[in-house]
Amino acid sequence: QAGLTQPPSVSKDLRQTATLTCTGNNNNVGDQGAAWLQQHQGRPPKLLTTRNNNRPSGISERFSASRSGNIASLTITGLQPEDEADYFCSAWDSSLTAWVFGGGTKLTVL
Amino acid sequence: QVQLVQSGAEVQRPGASVKVSCKASGYTFTNYLVHWVRQAPGQGLEWMGMIRPGNGVTTYAQRFQGRVSISRDTSTTTVYMELSSLRSDDTAVFYCTRDSGSFEDWGQGTLVIVSS
Numbered sequence: 463q464a465g466l467t468q469p470p471s472v473s474k475d476l477r478q479t480a481t482l483t484c485t486g487n488n489n490n491v492g493d494q495g496a497a498w499l500q501q502h503q504g505r506p507p508k509l510l511t512t513r514n515n516n517r518p519s520g521i522s523e524r525f526s527a528s529r530s531g532n533i534a535s536l537t538i539t540g541l542q543p544e545d546e547a548d549y550f551c552s553a554w555d556s557s558l559t560a561w562v563f564g565g566g567t568k569l570t571v572l
Numbered sequence: 573q574v575q576l577v578q579s580g581a582e583v584q585r586p587g588a589s590v591k592v593s594c595k596a597s598g599y600t601f602t603n604y605l606v607h608w609v610r611q612a613p614g615q616g617l618e619w620m621g622m623i624r625p626g627n628g629v630t631t632y633a634q635r636f637q638g639r640v641s642i643s644r645d646t647s648t649t650t651v652y653m654e655l656s657s658l659r660s661d662d663t664a665v666f667y668c669t670r671d672s673g674s675f676e677d678w679g680q681g682t683l684v685i686v687s688s
Contacts, residue, residue: 558634
């Protein structure tokens with residue numbers, strides 16, 4: 463099944479801002495938006511932002527999401543060492559009638 | 573608080589089946605979809621399917637059609653995922669996740685190793 467496209471890796475300096483992208487199409491990201499998940503090694507994924515770009519309770523304001531057409535973005539401000547993790551986007555695909563994920567972006571904080 | 577507690581790790585032979593459980597608590601079980609997501613070692617997340625616990629209706633990813641079965645027991649608020657005809661490339665961590673619009677809550681994951 464076709465998935466969403468994410469850059470494999472992004473590196474940014476401590477306290478800088480990172481913007482991760484997720485490219486889909488009119489049937490998924492462009493239709494109902496994308497959610498963002500963070501995963502540390504050996505841990506389950508954690509929801510950072512919903513498909514409506516809202517943050518669940520307990521998620522830092524440093525994480526924010528947006529969408530422009532078929533591209534969803536996750537912006538992380540004031541990067542901290544604990545932000546080093548894998549980040550996945552996910553969206554419902556109305557054509558496939560299936561959830562699809564991006565391949566994930568490994569964020570390195572230098 | 574919402575909790576999803578999964579069954580323990582398993583080792584299975586190629587060709588066998590595995591059934592993983594996901595015990596839900598802390599919310600009204602029948603009101604939220606539950607999904608199963610697979611993650612092979614060092615790889616990304618892969619959606620397998622979902623169930624609507626209220627009526628048992630399921631939807632499966634095309635690539636798992638015919639091999640996966642998701643069920644639930646409302647009396648024990650438990651969701652099950654059974655994967656049959658296991659192959660070595662089915663070795664992965666399997667997660668259940670609750671959906672209230674997005675994947676809000678996750679189980680701890682169940683490692684399934686397929687090896688002869």
